[in-house]
Amino acid sequence: MAEQNERSSETFANDGSGSRRHRVEIRQMMDKQSIRRRLFDKIATGVAMACVIAAIIPLGSILVEVVKNGVGALSLEFLTQPPGAIGSGRGGIGPAIQGTLIVIALASLIGAPVGVLAGIYLSEFAGSGKFPYAVRFLNDVLTGLPSIVVGIVAFVVVVLTIGSFSVWAGAFALSIIMIPIVVRVTEETLKIVPNSIREAGYSLGIPKWKVVVFIVLTSAKSGVLTGIVLALSRIAGETAPLIMTILGTSLFFTGFTDPVDALPLRIWRLASQPYESAHEFGWGAALILILLVLAMSVGLRILAYKRGFRTGI
Amino acid sequence: MTHEAIDSGIENIGVRPPTADLQHRYKVSIRNLNAWFGMKQALKNISLDIKKNAATAIIGPSGCGKTTLIRCLNRMHEMTPGATAKGSVILDNIDIYDKKVDPVVIKRRIGMVFQKPNPFPTMSIYDNVAAGLKLNGIKDKRLIGDVVRESLEGAALWEEVKNELSKPGLSLSGGQQQRLCIARALAMHPEVILMDEPTSALDPIASSKIEELIHSLKKDLTIITVTHNMQQAARVSDLTAFMYLGELVEYGTTKQIFENPQKDLTERYISGKFG
């Protein structure tokens, strides 16, 4: 045994010197690398910062411009009154705010559930067959569809059928723009929920649909809400489809089958008028639109945060 | 450990047909169970009798099919896309692979604890334990409250969390989370609990708590646990099954397997002479 021990310790020593040589070699190579790496790190960080600034400058200047030009127009009258005579500089954008809120609410009442459910289907039930593949593909195409095309479709399907421009038609068009975004984001966020959470649910004998709704969906809640907020911000600024669906008016809401006004429409109208006062109103309306979108996204987030650990079971 | 009782009960535990007189001793009888992942066969003709009110450990090298085996026992295996299983698993007197049997109902009778603690992330400690009941249609608040408390006590967690039941489950430590998961499984009042390496993510103190728990849970439950830790198997289980490459190599009392294994393969594995 002693003999064996000696032999094994010898082998050990050999191994040791071999690996020691390697260690030195590896260290040297790495040291050389690390100088280059540090340099590269600095350059990469610099480039990234430059890109961020390049992206922020236009965004920031737009915001500054809007606030600077729009603040002057803000007043109670501006927010609550219908537009006065053209060029008079009187009245406000009350109907547009009201209309935007109504149309967006209605659109998301249609779009959010449909989108979320479709996202759930794709993530949780569809698997990887041909049909779900087709659905995903179509959904992607729909995301990239120009909104004017959606407007035309809504015009043909709803406006011509009902016989008048209407809130319904606008909501329909906006929901069609909204759905693919919500579907995509919902599917992606649900897929991030670890499978172990689902299995934990199944292992308790909870039926699959309940696992999906009360466990998976609640775990991915904030992601899904982000998707909805994203879609809402997108449709809040849509103009083209609204021209062909709600038309725009200077009156307050009179019914779901009648035309209404909307902020983007109003901004467009005001901007195309040759009067200074109209332009100022336009900036004001733009500011209101931005604040509206901001409020929606902050509001939804607070809601999501507040409901924190309540499951809603 | 009650070696004597087990020794006298099952000297030559082997593959036996589940006859009526054995039913009171065996909670689960696995018969000719095969399982696949796509084309790859992960379990090969496993037959095994699991004793009632005892802890059975499944040991074997990585990839030998331990997890697959216990996932077949509550029909979780087939939920993996492409995974299939064939054979029979008799729970008391029903074959859970019978066409008429609803896999969801089986899962209510056979609880499962996973390798990594996986509390429901958005739920409070209380809701984590209550989830199984609530989502299975139980509305009686008082009943749920009682069961939550009982289960947390059963999982030796109550004293640590009784004042913070509304905190999120994820705010607990790893060992506490695993006991929370055990409590969650206990709340369903299962007859059998499957544990897949329940302590692999835990430190020795937390592990020994879980081990003590396994020991005390045996009074009311049948426990099947997978472990890579041979000493743990030796400590907590009454019976041990050794698997290799999807096959059951040896099954016997833990004392016998660790003191006097009959198969050379088993001996080599448990004494670390593998490979």
Next chain:
Amino acid sequence: MTRLLDLGIDRIQNIIMDMAKLSEKSVTTAIESYEKGASTKKVIFEWSEQLRVLQDEVGDLAIELIARYQPVATDLRFIRSCMEIAYGFSRFGRYAYDIVDVLETMGSIANCDKSAVLEMSCTVREMIHTSVQALQSKDKNAAEKLYQMDDTVDALYRKYLREAITPYEKTDKRSFDPRCYISALLILRYLERISDHACYIGDSVHYIVTGTSSPRR
């Protein structure tokens, strides 16, 4: 790869083998000094002490290996048996010392009839050798052989005992010297104990190999 446990097991095995040699030598020497009348008390005392020290060493090492490596199966059985075997060997040394101690006490026994002791000692030495051999080669069948020899030893012992309590039937000159009877009987007794311990060693080997205790035990 050598397991760390194997290093310890090798060590324990070496100690056991040293003990085997030493104990065999002690018994042989003791019997020879009975036969030839040489005084070996001192050296055998030393050897017997040494065996006790080695036995303690085996015990300590066994406990350490169990605590550190939690051996199972054959390893565990081997380590457990090593403790028993080491005890057996240390008993051999002790009985060898007892034998020479008797010789010392009795004084001259040169004229006694030593055939009985020598007859039995042949078998007992063979048993010691067989047990050591069995341990070396992990021969599980040795136990059976040892028990057969043990039967012979027991029979011999009983026979001489009977003879000793009926001296008047004999007209032998031995009957006139009680030292002869007493020394022979005591030594026979020690040899009988040694043979029992040799059997236990055979049992241990059987247990190491099969995991079950030998059917005779």
